[in-house]
Ligand SMILES: O=C(O)CCC(=O)C(=O)O
């Protein structure tokens with residue numbers, strides 16, 4: 001595929017253009033992109049957490065039974081680099097999203113440009129931006145969940161680890177579970193390092209079985225942080241009601 005949106009600064013988009021991400025997504029429902037952004041960019045993004053003017057809302061997870069820790073949703077306009085990454089990543093993931101939806105018997109009509117998909121979200125009342133920064137301290141964790149915010153759902157999302165395991169924090173592993181029909185859940189840990197991204201299914205993915213394709217339900221979360229401070233950036237492609 002020749003992307004029409006050039007790679008934005010600071011992110012290793014080439015990893016998306018050689019088919020490796022697509023093959024991993026098809027096989028496992030997630031793809032680990034090592035070294036997606038550099039350590040300096042990680043530190044700059046994590047440092048934004050305290051900048052109130054950038055955010056539309058703050059969620060204290062314990063208040064909602066979501067876990068322990070905090071996250072903040074960015075306000076529009078997004079910081080330019082996030083807007084560029086969101087646009088460029090969407091364009092690379094939309095063909096995969098369409099193929100997955102077709103395989104699952106769902107509408108496979110995600111437009112090639114993110115602006116057109118956002119216009120669809122906004123017309124349905126999903127107008128609030130969903131990119132977020134998460135912050136965890138010792139004993140914090142994120143319960144298994146699905147980031148669904150309305151009728152319009154783009155089936156893939158991206159998380160980027162901004163802190164360095166073993167230095168900034170211990171524990172706090174990124175966990176994915178999948179549940180096949182009539183089977184117990186299977187967990188996978190993605191061993192992210194600082195600056196790594198994980199692309200993963202928001203809620204479900206197609207799996208090819210001997211009797212055709214079936215849907216597997218996916219959830220993600222974070223195990224307990226044992227020490228230190230952990231920051232993550234989340235990029236979700238649908239907006240929220
Ligand atoms: O902190 C994490 O690694 C998980 C973040 C998350 O739930 C998300 O980006 O949707």
Ligand SMILES: [Fe+2]
Pocket residue numbers: 145146147220234
């Ligand atoms: Fe999430």
